[in-house]
Amino acid sequence: MTKENRPAHGRPGDGAASADILGANSEIARKLKQYYEEIVSDDIPDRFTELLTALERADPSANGN
Amino acid sequence: MVPSQGFRQDLLLAIPSLRAFAVSLSQNADKADDLVQETLVKAWDKQASFQEGTNLKAWLFTILRNEFYSQMRKRGREVQDSDGIMTSRLAVHPSQQGSLDLEDFRLALQQLPEDQREAIILIGASGFSYEEAAAICDCAVGTIKSRVSRARTRLQELLGISGEADYGPDAIAAQVLGSGTSR
Numbered sequence: 338m339t340k341e342n343r344p345a346h347g348r349p350g351d352g353a354a355s356a357d358i359l360g361a362n363s364e365i366a367r368k369l370k371q372y373y374e375e376i377v378s379d380d381i382p383d384r385f386t387e388l389l390t391a392l393e394r395a396d397p398s399a400n401g402n
Numbered sequence: 403m404v405p406s407q408g409f410r411q412d413l414l415l416a417i418p419s420l421r422a423f424a425v426s427l428s429q430n431a432d433k434a435d436d437l438v439q440e441t442l443v444k445a446w447d448k449q450a451s452f453q454e455g456t457n458l459k460a461w462l463f464t465i466l467r468n469e470f471y472s473q474m475r476k477r478g479r480e481v482q483d484s485d486g487i488m489t490s491r492l493a494v495h496p497s498q499q500g501s502l503d504l505e506d507f508r509l510a511l512q513q514l515p516e517d518q519r520e521a522i523i524l525i526g527a528s529g530f531s532y533e534e535a536a537a538i539c540d541c542a543v544g545t546i547k548s549r550v551s552r553a554r555t556r557l558q559e560l561l562g563i564s565g566e567a568d569y570g571p572d573a574i575a576a577q578v579l580g581s582g583t584s585r
Contacts, residue, residue: 365526365557379418379421385414
């Protein structure tokens with residue numbers, strides 16, 4: 338908790354490095370996305386829309402922020 | 403424009419990826435949805451502390467992650483194996499060498515330590531940058547990089563696939579250590 342992000346090595350192009358470390362087209366990278374997308378593409382369970390509605394009702398003052 | 407309605411809508415849109423992250427962390431669908439629920443309630447309460455224009459998704463992921471670890475501490479790190487998930491061992495089918503089975507992948511992912519698993523998910527699936535992932539996990543960028551690298555190496559070992567092309571474990575380690583890529 339105490340440690341803030343210390344400056345990394347200052348390497349340029351972290352976006353590219355991201356692809357490098359994981360191997361953008363590697364089997365692992367593909368499976369990772371497939372695994373994740375399968376969950377993302379699920380329908381949102383009703384409990385969550387109901388929850389948000391309940392929160393909104395319980396706390397109308399939040400409108401003003 | 404009512405801010406609250408925009409916020410509600412933004413939360414709604416974030417739910418699918420929050421669920422995916424929660425499942426990745428907890429490895430259990432029911433616990434994951436409880437985590438998401440807790441996250442939404444907390445986010446709603448802390449709504450005023452969210453700074454417009456900053457990354458809402460990263461903010462929500464941070465809340466969810468904190469919730470996960472605080473629950474885990476309470477339960478004495480029993481989260482992962484509580485349902486005997488780990489007892490089902492990895493089985494890589496020889497006939498499927500070419501295309502890795504998703505179920506095998508899932509089992510392999512479960513065997514990673516949480517810190518590596520969350521790192522590789524945030525970077526490889528959730529679409530966060532290393533800087534964002536470091537902020538979410540409250541650690542240094544270099545730490546995230548080495549976790550991703552170790553996670554990948556471990557997954558390759560578990561799944562019996564070799565490092566592809568130019569990016570074997572050694573090349574990855576070299577990059578993470580910042581010892582420079584050949585140009």
